[in-house]
Amino acid sequence: MKSLLLRYLGNDLRRNRGVTIVLLIVLVVSAFLMASGALVMERLGGSVGRLSAAARPPHFLQMHQGEYDRRALDDFAAAHPEIADWQIEQMAGFDGQQITWTRPGTESRGDLSESLIDNLFVKQSAGFDLLLDRADAPAQPAAGEVYAPVGYERLFDLRTGDVLTVGAADTGVRLRVAGFVRDAQMASSLSSATRFVVAPQDFARLQQSTSAPEVIIAYRLHDTAQIDGLQRAYESDSALPKNGQAVTEVMIRLVNMLSDGLVAVAFVFAGLLLIIIALLNVRFVMRGTIEDEIHEIGALKAIGIPQRTITLLYLARYGAMALLACLIGGGLAVASLGALTSGIRANFAEAPVTWLTVLAPILALAALLALVLGISARAMRAVRRVGVVEALVQGRTTPARHARPVRRAKSTKRARTSAPSVPARKSAASRKSHLAPSRGGRLNLRLALLDLRAERRRWGLVPAVFFLAALLITLPMNLLSTFESPRFVTYMGAPQSDLRADIQFVDPAAGTGAEAMAKLRGQLDRDSRVTDVKAFATVLAETPGEEGWEALRVGIGDYSDAGLVYLSGSGPRDGQIALSAFNAEKYGVGPGDSIELRQAGGTTRAQVSGVYQDVTSGGFTAKLQGEPPAEAERWTLFADVAPGADPAGVSADLDAANPAATVIPMREYVRQTLSYVTDTLRTAVIITLVFGIGSAALISTLFLRLCIGRDRQKMGVLSVLGFSTNEIIGQLHLKMLITVAAGTVLGTLVAATLGERLVGALISLAGLGLTQLTFIPQPWIVYALFPVLLIGAGMGGAALVAHSLRGADRSGWLR
Known part of the structure; x- marks a missing residue:
C-alpha cells in the first residue's frame, strides 16, 4: 500500500506539475500568513506582558495639572485597603520646540517641534511605574544625563551621546543622552504624552522653568478586579485632584497592543481569505481530477480495490501538498519573525519563548491542514457513488438518469374520428438556431x-x-x-479645520495661559491668510454618577457651527451639552435628556443636544456651549486658511511667533x-x-x-x-x-x-x-x-x- 501511494504521488506530480505548483504556492502563502499572524500576536502579547511585569505600570492613575491637596490623597489611600501601593510622580512638561539637540563633533542638530505629544521630564520612580533601559533595568541617569523615549530614537534619529537643551539656547538645561527607555504606560503614539528620565538635581532645575505643577497619582491594587470600583470612588471624591485624564491598566494594554496588533490581525485576515481561495481551488481541482480519471477509478473498483483505499490515494495527494505547504510557510514565518517584530521589541521588550510560542503557529498550521483534508474528503464523496459500469462505459460519476416513461394516451371515439386542432410543431431541423441572428x-x-x-x-x-x-x-x-x-x-472630538493650536505649557515669564491664548487669538484674527477662528478651553466639571459626583472633562466654546459629526442629535447651543458616545452610554442619556453639572460657580442643568465619537481621553469627553473661561489649564484654537494659502507655511509663521503655543496643520496632527x-x-x-x-x-x-x-x-x-x-x-x-x-x-x-x-x-x-x-x-x-x-x-x-x-x-x- 505504501509503495502504491508513493508511485501514485510521483506519477501525479509529473503529470500535473503546473497545477500542483500553483496550488502549492497559494497554500504556502496562506500558511505563511496564518503562522506569521499567530506568531506576531503571541510575541506582542508576550512583549507587553514582560514589559508590564518589569515596569509594573499603575492599575489606575489620574493625571493632574495644578495645585492639589496631599492630605486628601493620604486620607483616600488610608480609607481603601484594596490599595497595595500608591505614589505621586511629579513632572516637568515642555513643548517640543523648547527641546533642541546637537551631536558633538558634527553639524547634526534639530529640535522636537514635530512632536505634538507632551514631553514630560521625571525622576525614576522608587516602587512601581518604572522606566526601563535596554537591559530591562530601571534607568538611573547621573547628573547631567537624560534617558530619552525609545520612540524618539527612531522619530528624530537621536543617539547616545547627543546633547539635549531644554529651554532657551543660552539659559536652558543641557543634558547628555545616556540611553533610551521603554515606558509601559506611554509606549504608543496614541498616548497623549511621553517621558524622559533625569537625575533628581536636574529635575529640580527643570521644574523651575515650568508653570503649573503636573503630577501623576498612581495606584497599584491587591486585586485588579477592583480597578473600576477604585476609579468610581476616586472620581466621586470632590477633594481629590482630577484636572487631567484618568487611565486604567486595561486601557494602557489596549493602546499598547493596538498598533502592532493591527498587522497581526491583517495577516490573519489575509491568511483566512487566501485559505478560502485555496480551498475553493482544491475542491475545483479535485472534482476535475475525479472527472478526468473516472475510467481509472472504475478500473480500480472493478479489480476489487476497496473504496477506502481509492479515497486514500486521492487524499494523500492533497494531504501531502498541504503538509509541505505548512512546513514551508511555517519555516518562512519563523525566518521573517525578526523583521516582523522589530518594532515590538524596540517599543516594549524581548518576549520570552514559552510553550505558547511554539503552539500558536502549530495550531494555525494544523487548522489549515485540517481544512484542506476536510474539503478533500468532502469532494471524495462523489467517488462512493460511482458505479463500475457508469465509470467504465459511460465515463460519468453519477448513474444516468432514465427518461420518464411516456404514458400512452387513452383512445377515445373523438380521437379516432377527428384530427387534433393544434398545428403540428416544427421539427428540430427546421427550427432556427439561437445563434442565427449573431454575427462576428x-x-x-x-x-x-x-x-x-x-x-x-x-x-x-x-x-x-x-x-x-x-x-x-x-x-x-x-x-x-x-x-x-x-x-x-x-472621530477625535475636534472640528474639521486646516490649523490647530494648543496652549498648555507656558513659561511663567511669558504670563498666564489665558494671556498666551488671547495673544494668539489676536494674531489669528489679524492674519489675512486665516479665516474662521474658533477657541475652546478644557475644564474639569462634575456630574452625578452611580456612587456620587464623578469627574467629567468638558470642552467649552462655540460648538454651534464647529463641523463635528454626531451619531445622534446636533451640536450644543446655550444651556446644552454634547456627550461622547462612551459618556452617553455611561450615564444612560441621549438627546433631549438633561444632566447635572457642578463647577466652581455652582450647579446647573444642561440638556444633552447630541452624541459624538471621540478617541481622546479614553473616549470620555463632553462639549459645552459657552465662552472659554480664563481659569482653564488648556486651550485649543482651530482655524481655516484662505484659498491659495499653504497651511504648513501659515502654521510655521504662527508657531515661530508664539513660543507658548504649538501651531500645526491638522493633517500633520x-x-x-x-x-x-x-x-x-x-x-x-x-x-x-x-x-x-x-x-x-x-x-x-x-x-x-x-x-x-x-x-x-x-x-x-x-x-x-x-x-x-x-x-x-x-x-x-x-x-x-x-x-x-x-x-x-x-x-x-x-x-x-x-x-x-x-x-x-x-x-x-x-x-x-x-x-x-x-x-x-x-x-x-x-x-x-x-x-x-x-x-x-x-x-x-x-x-x-x-x-x-x-x-x-x-x-x-x-x-
Missing part, C-alpha cells in the same frame, strides 16, 4: 455567454476568488485612508497622533495588495489551464465548424473578463458596505471610543486602480495560458 464578434460573445451559463458551477470559481481578493486588498486600504484623512479629526497605527496599516496594505494580486493571477492561470485541458474536444468542434484560433482564444478572454469583472466589482461594493460595518464593529469592540466607523476612502485608488489591477491580473493570467493555444495542432483536439 456578437457570435463569439453569445457563445461565451452560453458556455458560462452551461458551465456556471465550474466558472463560478473565478468570480468567487476575485470577490475574496477584492475584499482582501480593499478593506485594509479603506481603513488606512480613513485614519490618514484630515476628516478623521471628527492626525498623522503624528496615529503614526503607529497608520505605519503598521500601511505595511498591511502593501502585504495584502501583493498577495491579493498575486493569488488572483495564479488562480486565473490555474483555472484556465485546467479548463483548456478539459475542453479540448469542445474547442476541436469549434475549429471544425470554422472558428479560428484567435476566435477561440477571444471566447476564453471574454469568459474570463466577464467573470473576473463580476467578482471584482461585487467584492469592491461589499467591502464599501458590509465590510465597513464589519470593520466598524471590530474597532468598536476594541474600546477606543468609536462605536460607528464610516470609511473615508480614496476613490481613485479603491474604485479605479485596485479593480484595474485585479482585472489586469486575471486577464494577464488568461493571456499567458491562452498563448499556448497559438500554433497548437488543432487536429489533436478531437482525439
Whole structure:
C-alpha cells in the first residue's frame, strides 16, 4: 500500500506539475500568513506582558495639572485597603520646540517641534511605574544625563551621546543622552504624552522653568478586579485632584497592543481569505481530477480495490501538498519573525519563548491542514457513488438518469374520428438556431455567454476568488485612508479645520495661559491668510454618577457651527451639552435628556443636544456651549486658511511667533497622533495588495489551464465548424473578463458596505471610543486602480495560458 501511494504521488506530480505548483504556492502563502499572524500576536502579547511585569505600570492613575491637596490623597489611600501601593510622580512638561539637540563633533542638530505629544521630564520612580533601559533595568541617569523615549530614537534619529537643551539656547538645561527607555504606560503614539528620565538635581532645575505643577497619582491594587470600583470612588471624591485624564491598566494594554496588533490581525485576515481561495481551488481541482480519471477509478473498483483505499490515494495527494505547504510557510514565518517584530521589541521588550510560542503557529498550521483534508474528503464523496459500469462505459460519476416513461394516451371515439386542432410543431431541423441572428464578434460573445451559463458551477470559481481578493486588498486600504484623512479629526472630538493650536505649557515669564491664548487669538484674527477662528478651553466639571459626583472633562466654546459629526442629535447651543458616545452610554442619556453639572460657580442643568465619537481621553469627553473661561489649564484654537494659502507655511509663521503655543496643520496632527497605527496599516496594505494580486493571477492561470485541458474536444468542434484560433482564444478572454469583472466589482461594493460595518464593529469592540466607523476612502485608488489591477491580473493570467493555444495542432483536439 505504501509503495502504491508513493508511485501514485510521483506519477501525479509529473503529470500535473503546473497545477500542483500553483496550488502549492497559494497554500504556502496562506500558511505563511496564518503562522506569521499567530506568531506576531503571541510575541506582542508576550512583549507587553514582560514589559508590564518589569515596569509594573499603575492599575489606575489620574493625571493632574495644578495645585492639589496631599492630605486628601493620604486620607483616600488610608480609607481603601484594596490599595497595595500608591505614589505621586511629579513632572516637568515642555513643548517640543523648547527641546533642541546637537551631536558633538558634527553639524547634526534639530529640535522636537514635530512632536505634538507632551514631553514630560521625571525622576525614576522608587516602587512601581518604572522606566526601563535596554537591559530591562530601571534607568538611573547621573547628573547631567537624560534617558530619552525609545520612540524618539527612531522619530528624530537621536543617539547616545547627543546633547539635549531644554529651554532657551543660552539659559536652558543641557543634558547628555545616556540611553533610551521603554515606558509601559506611554509606549504608543496614541498616548497623549511621553517621558524622559533625569537625575533628581536636574529635575529640580527643570521644574523651575515650568508653570503649573503636573503630577501623576498612581495606584497599584491587591486585586485588579477592583480597578473600576477604585476609579468610581476616586472620581466621586470632590477633594481629590482630577484636572487631567484618568487611565486604567486595561486601557494602557489596549493602546499598547493596538498598533502592532493591527498587522497581526491583517495577516490573519489575509491568511483566512487566501485559505478560502485555496480551498475553493482544491475542491475545483479535485472534482476535475475525479472527472478526468473516472475510467481509472472504475478500473480500480472493478479489480476489487476497496473504496477506502481509492479515497486514500486521492487524499494523500492533497494531504501531502498541504503538509509541505505548512512546513514551508511555517519555516518562512519563523525566518521573517525578526523583521516582523522589530518594532515590538524596540517599543516594549524581548518576549520570552514559552510553550505558547511554539503552539500558536502549530495550531494555525494544523487548522489549515485540517481544512484542506476536510474539503478533500468532502469532494471524495462523489467517488462512493460511482458505479463500475457508469465509470467504465459511460465515463460519468453519477448513474444516468432514465427518461420518464411516456404514458400512452387513452383512445377515445373523438380521437379516432377527428384530427387534433393544434398545428403540428416544427421539427428540430427546421427550427432556427439561437445563434442565427449573431454575427462576428456578437457570435463569439453569445457563445461565451452560453458556455458560462452551461458551465456556471465550474466558472463560478473565478468570480468567487476575485470577490475574496477584492475584499482582501480593499478593506485594509479603506481603513488606512480613513485614519490618514484630515476628516478623521471628527472621530477625535475636534472640528474639521486646516490649523490647530494648543496652549498648555507656558513659561511663567511669558504670563498666564489665558494671556498666551488671547495673544494668539489676536494674531489669528489679524492674519489675512486665516479665516474662521474658533477657541475652546478644557475644564474639569462634575456630574452625578452611580456612587456620587464623578469627574467629567468638558470642552467649552462655540460648538454651534464647529463641523463635528454626531451619531445622534446636533451640536450644543446655550444651556446644552454634547456627550461622547462612551459618556452617553455611561450615564444612560441621549438627546433631549438633561444632566447635572457642578463647577466652581455652582450647579446647573444642561440638556444633552447630541452624541459624538471621540478617541481622546479614553473616549470620555463632553462639549459645552459657552465662552472659554480664563481659569482653564488648556486651550485649543482651530482655524481655516484662505484659498491659495499653504497651511504648513501659515502654521510655521504662527508657531515661530508664539513660543507658548504649538501651531500645526491638522493633517500633520492626525498623522503624528496615529503614526503607529497608520505605519503598521500601511505595511498591511502593501502585504495584502501583493498577495491579493498575486493569488488572483495564479488562480486565473490555474483555472484556465485546467479548463483548456478539459475542453479540448469542445474547442476541436469549434475549429471544425470554422472558428479560428484567435476566435477561440477571444471566447476564453471574454469568459474570463466577464467573470473576473463580476467578482471584482461585487467584492469592491461589499467591502464599501458590509465590510465597513464589519470593520466598524471590530474597532468598536476594541474600546477606543468609536462605536460607528464610516470609511473615508480614496476613490481613485479603491474604485479605479485596485479593480484595474485585479482585472489586469486575471486577464494577464488568461493571456499567458491562452498563448499556448497559438500554433497548437488543432487536429489533436478531437482525439
